[in-house]
Every structure is written in structure tokens, then in C-alpha cells.
Amino acid sequence: MDKxxxxxxxxxxxxxxxxxxxxxxxxxxxxxxxxxxxxLGVSRAAPYRHFADRDALLAEIAxxxxxxxxAAYQAFLDTDMxxxxxxxxxxxxxxxxxxxxxxxxxxxxxxxxxxxxxxxAVLIPPADRSYRLLVEIVRQAFPGESEDATLAxxxxxxxxxxxxxxxxxxxxxxxxxxxxxxxxxxxxxxxxAVSNQSAAxxxxxxSICAPSTPGSQ
Amino acid sequence: MDKxxxxxxxxxxxxxxxxxxxxxxxxxxxxxxxxxxxxLGVSRAAPYRHFADRDALLAEIAxxxxxxxxAAYQAFLDTDMxxxxxxxxxxxxxxxxxxxxxxxxxxxxxxxxxxxxxxxAVLIPPADRSYRLLVEIVRQAFPGESEDATLAxxxxxxxxxxxxxxxxxxxxxxxxxxxxxxxxxxxxxxxxAVSNQSAAxxxxxxSICAPSTPGSQ
DNA sequence: CACGCAATGTAAGCGCCGACAACATAGAGG
DNA sequence: CCTCTATGTTGTCGGCGCTTACATTGCGTG
Numbered sequence: 001m002d003k004x005x006x007x008x009x010x011x012x013x014x015x016x017x018x019x020x021x022x023x024x025x026x027x028x029x030x031x032x033x034x035x036x037x038x039x040l041g042v043s044r045a046a047p048y049r050h051f052a053d054r055d056a057l058l059a060e061i062a063x064x065x066x067x068x069x070x071a072a073y074q075a076f077l078d079t080d081m082x083x084x085x086x087x088x089x090x091x092x093x094x095x096x097x098x099x100x101x102x103x104x105x106x107x108x109x110x111x112x113x114x115x116x117x118x119x120x121a122v123l124i125p126p127a128d129r130s131y132r133l134l135v136e137i138v139r140q141a142f143p144g145e146s147e148d149a150t151l152a153x154x155x156x157x158x159x160x161x162x163x164x165x166x167x168x169x170x171x172x173x174x175x176x177x178x179x180x181x182x183x184x185x186x187x188x189x190x191x192x193a194v195s196n197q198s199a200a201x202x203x204x205x206x207s208i209c210a211p212s213t214p215g216s217q
Numbered sequence: 218m219d220k221x222x223x224x225x226x227x228x229x230x231x232x233x234x235x236x237x238x239x240x241x242x243x244x245x246x247x248x249x250x251x252x253x254x255x256x257l258g259v260s261r262a263a264p265y266r267h268f269a270d271r272d273a274l275l276a277e278i279a280x281x282x283x284x285x286x287x288a289a290y291q292a293f294l295d296t297d298m299x300x301x302x303x304x305x306x307x308x309x310x311x312x313x314x315x316x317x318x319x320x321x322x323x324x325x326x327x328x329x330x331x332x333x334x335x336x337x338a339v340l341i342p343p344a345d346r347s348y349r350l351l352v353e354i355v356r357q358a359f360p361g362e363s364e365d366a367t368l369a370x371x372x373x374x375x376x377x378x379x380x381x382x383x384x385x386x387x388x389x390x391x392x393x394x395x396x397x398x399x400x401x402x403x404x405x406x407x408x409x410a411v412s413n414q415s416a417a418x419x420x421x422x423x424s425i426c427a428p429s430t431p432g433s434q
Numbered sequence: 435c436a437c438g439c440a441a442t443g444t445a446a447g448c449g450c451c452g453a454c455a456a457c458a459t460a461g462a463g464g
Numbered sequence: 465c466c467t468c469t470a471t472g473t474t475g476t477c478g479g480c481g482c483t484t485a486c487a488t489t490g491c492g493t494g
Contacts, residue, residue, distance in 0.1 A: 008471085008472080011471080011472085032450080032451065032452090033451085033452070033453090034450080034451065034452080035450095035451095042472065042473090043472060043473045043474075044451095044452090044453095044473090044474095045453085045454085045455095045472075045473065045474080045475095046471075046472050046473080048452095048453075048454085049470080049471055049472070050471090053452075053453075054452065054453095109383065109384065109387060109389065110327055110383055110387055111387060112386070112387055112388065113387075113388075114387055114388035114389055114391070115386065115387055115388030115391075116388070119388065127389075127392075128392055131392050131393070147396065147397075148396070148397060148398050148402070151393050151396065151398050152398070152402070152403065152406035154393075155381070155384075155390065155393060155403055155406065155407070156377060156381075156406060156407060156410040158380070158384065158389075159376075159377050159378075159380035159381035159384060159407065160373060160376050160377040160380055160410075161376075161380065162380040162383060162384055163375070163376035163377055163378065163379040163380020163381065163383060164372070164373075164376040164380065166326065166327055166379060166380060166383050167326065167372075167375065167376060167379055169329070169332065170326060170327055170328060170329055170330075170331055170332055171329065171330075171331035171332030171333070171336065172326065172331055172344075172375075173372065174331070174332075175344075175345055175348050176348070176368050176371075176372060179364065179365070179368065180364075180365060181365050181368050181369070185365070185369070186369065186372055189369035189372065189373060190372070190373060190376065193373040193377075193414065196415060197410065197415075225442085225443080228442080228443085249479080249480065249481090250480085250481070250482090251479075251480065251481080252479090252480095259443070259444090260443065260444045260445070261444090261445095261480095261481090261482095262443080262444070262445080262446095262482085262483085262484095263442080263443055263444080265481095265482070265483085266441080266442055266443070267442090270481075270482075271481065271482090
């Protein structure tokens with residue numbers, strides 16, 4: 001009956017939607033422009049009319065992920081709650097977001113998209129906004145500190161959260177869980193560590209040790 | 218003169234050495250068995266006589282990386298020093314190791330090799346030993362705690378360290394460094410956070426917040 | 435010493451991929 | 465109506481992982 005028209009109509013958004021689904025579930029590595037085009041019933045060259053290359057499509061998907069985070073952080077900041085609880089809530093959000101969309105999480109926080117020089121233009125605004133809001137959340141939890149101290153706290157907090165997700169995703173914690181420690185226990189410990197950083201001097205350490213590197217063979 | 222002999226002589230080790238160099242510098246994604254074979258002057262199929270597939274080669278490279286870590290941890294444990302200082306030294310080792318071999322670090326801590334079921338057999342022994350030694354380092358820094366508490370501390374410590382490296386490698390901290398915060402400052406803050414975890418109750422937190430997920434669209 | 439067999443290497447080919455160039459179609463605006 | 469541009473197609477190139485069938489070598493054993 002309705003034979004497929006020559007023009008798709010909204011191929012660009014169709015590509016974004018379908019591709020985001022693939023990335024969320026199976027990660028950026030699993031995304032193939034060819035199979036994507038085939039799934040949507042267009043030729044393999046069609047996607048290149050809308051995205052310069054594969055990375056350009058991935059950049060837009062990552063950007064949409066950062067926009068999700070921006071919306072969530074903004075909502076957290078708009079609610080009136082204790083600063084430490086807000087950090088715990090934010091950390092909980094990270095964990096849930098990554099659990100639901102492991103591949104998208106990896107694209108956002110482990111890919112080198114943002115390390116390019118220059119990074120994809122579409123990625124910069126949402127990534128920057130998410131930085132700023134995260135720092136604001138940390139600032140409100142540890143008020144009255146210097147800007148550098150706040151930044152150091154923010155970096156430590158996000159490092160702990162992302163590192164946990166990276167390592168769990170990489171299967172590095174499987175040996176730890178043969179004991180009595182459940183996944184929920186570990187998540188609770190991470191949230192506690194992020195929310196209850198010691199209130200003292202995050203930048204007070206000198207160089208405790210020289211950058212020696214034994215075993216570097 | 219010496220025309221290339223039919224048999225390479227030590228192709229397996231040559232593959233490992235050359236491949237490890239590529240992985241250390243440019244990451245596992247950059248490793249191509251074809252170009253590797255060409256560089257070594259053998260045919261494209263030759264590597265498959267020594268490794269079942271690309272992942273098998275990568276697994277051996279990752280294993281050698283974990284063995285580096287095991288050797289370093291053992292050396293740290295053999296020296297007589299304050300427990301917190303040893304944690305700081307261990308963290309410093311992570312940072313340096315990853316700085317010198319960014320691609321190998323990613324293969325070890327971000328790839329899903331260990332998440333497979335089952336993981337590559339060559340990878341399990343060195344990975345397990347590195348777990349155990351790391352836990353031992355943490356235990357000596359926070360003696361007298363329950364096994365679960367020690368594990369939670371270890372997980373938090375390595376999460377913070379690896380997360381920092383992942384995020385810096387992904388370019389996520391570039392916006393933070395436009396201010397007065399240098400890279401060395403940030404590293405010092407990470408080391409301080411890992412070494413000076415609050416001594417109190419790493420597992421004492423209940424469920425501070427429900428797993429709500431605003432903005433999950 | 436010779437021989438046969440396992441270890442190790444080669445050549446060719448499959449199917450997948452990203453990307454580009456040349457061509458086809460359709461719809462919007464003069 | 466007609467052209468111009470946006471959009472989609474086909475064909476092609478080079479690269480990849482991996483497999484199959486075949487070639488060479490050298491070691492262990494009769």
C-alpha cells in the first residue's frame with residue numbers, strides 16, 4: 001500500500017532516537033551507521049546528509065545526556081533541603097542514571113569526545129552547564145570555603161562516583177562481592193563517602209610523597 | 218643477505234611486545250592485528266596461530282599490567298611506613314602509572330574484559346592478587362575494622378582514584394582548570410581525599426534517600 | 435639417519451564497517 | 465513552469481576480524 005516515499009520526512013530525528021537507544025543499551029561501540037540506516041529503511045549513505053560522521057552523531061547523543069543531568073541538578077537545587085542530603089541525592093541520581101543507560105553513561109564520562117581539540121561544539125554548552133550546577137551543589141553543602149576548595153571537593157565527589165560506576169561496569173568488584181557485601185551496601189558506602197567528606201582542609205596536603213614509580217619496568 | 222626466514226622465531230613474544238607498546242600509548246581501540254602483523258613482517262593470519270582472537274591478546278596485555286601493579290603493591294607492603302602514607306604512595310603510583318601508559322590503564326580499568334562471563338583465564342590470577350594486596354594496604358591504614366568496612370574503604374579509595382583518571386582522561390576537568398587550580402593541585406587533593414577518609418563509620422549510613430530519579434525522561 | 439607429524443607461517447576470501455563521489459528525486463520558491 | 469537545493473541512492477574504496485585451505489619447517493622418534 002503506502003510504499004516508502006523517497007524522502008523519509010524526519011530522518012535526522014529518527015537517527016538520533018534510534019541511535020540513542022542503541023547507545024544507551026549497548027554503548028557507542030555497538031553503534032553502526034550502516035545497520036542504523038538499514039533499520040530505518042534508508043540507504044547507508046543517507047545518515048551522512050545529516051551528520052558529518054559517526055562521531056558527530058555520538059556527540060549529539062552525549063549532549064542530550066548532559067542535558068538530562070542539567071535538568072536533574074537544576075531540580076535538586078530548586079528544592080529546599082540540607083546540602084549534604086542534596087549531594088547524596090545527586091550521587092543517587094548518577095547511580096540510577098548509569099544503571100538505566102550504561103552505554104550512554106560510558107559515552108558521557110569515559111569517551112574522549114570532550115578531550116578532543118576542540119571538542120564537538122554541540123557538547124560544550126550542556127557539559128559546561130552540568131559542571132557549574134554540580135559545583136553549585138557542592139558549594140551549598142560546604143559553604144564558606146574558597147573557590148579552589150569547593151572545586152577540589154567537587155572533583156573528588158564526582159571522581160568517586162564515576163570511578164565506582166566505571167569499575168563496577170568493568171567487573172572489577174565481582175571478587176569483593178563473594179563476601180557479605182551486597183551491591184546496595186557498596187552503593188550506600190559510596191554515597192556516604194561522597195556526602196560526608198571530612199570537613200577539614202581538602203587542599204591542605206603538601207607533597208606527601210615523591211612521584212616515585214617502583215615496578216614501572 | 219639474511220632474507221626473512223619462513224618462521225619468525227619468537228612471534229608470540231614479538232606480538233605481545235609490539236602490541237603492548239601500541240596499547241600503552243594509543244589504547245586498545247587503536248590495536249589492529251592486521252597492521253601489527255604487517256609491522257612485524259608476517260602475514261595477517263599469523264597472529265591467529267598464537268592468540269585465539271584479538272581479545273585474547275588484549276587479555277594477556279592487561280594481565281601484564283596487573284602484574285606490574287602487584288609488584289608495586291608488594292613492594293609498598295614490604296616497606297615499613299605509616300599506613301596512611303602507604304595509601305598516599307599507592308595512589309601516587311596509580312596516577313603515575315596511568316600518566317605513562319594511558320591506554321594500558323584504560324584497558325585494565327575501563328574495558329569490560331573482566332566483566333565477561335567467564336573472564337579471560339589469564340587475567341584472573343593477577344587481577345585477584347592485585348585486589349587482595351590493595352585491600353591489605355587499606356587494612357593496615359585503618360586497622361581493627363570489620364572486613365566489610367575495610368572492603369568498603371578499599372572500594373571507595375580505588376573508585377576515587379580511577380574516577381579521577383577516567384574523567385581527566387575524558388577531558389572533563391578542562392573547565393575546572395581555567396581558574397587557579399593546577400593539575401598538581403588536583404592530584405594532591407585526590408591523594409588527600411583517598412588517604413584521609415574520615416575515620417568514622419564507612420558503613421553507618423542507612424538509606425539517606427530513596428532511589429528517585431527526577432529528570433529521567 | 436630418515437621420516438612423519440605437529441607447529442608455524444602464507445594466500446585468499448567472507449562479511450562487516452566508515453566514508454566518499456556521482457547520480458536521482460522531490461519539494462519549495464521564483 | 466522551472467530551477468535550485470535538500471535529501472536519498474548506488475557504487476566504490478580501504479580497513480578490519482576472522483576462517484579455510486595450503487605451504488614450510490624442524491623436532492622427536494623409529
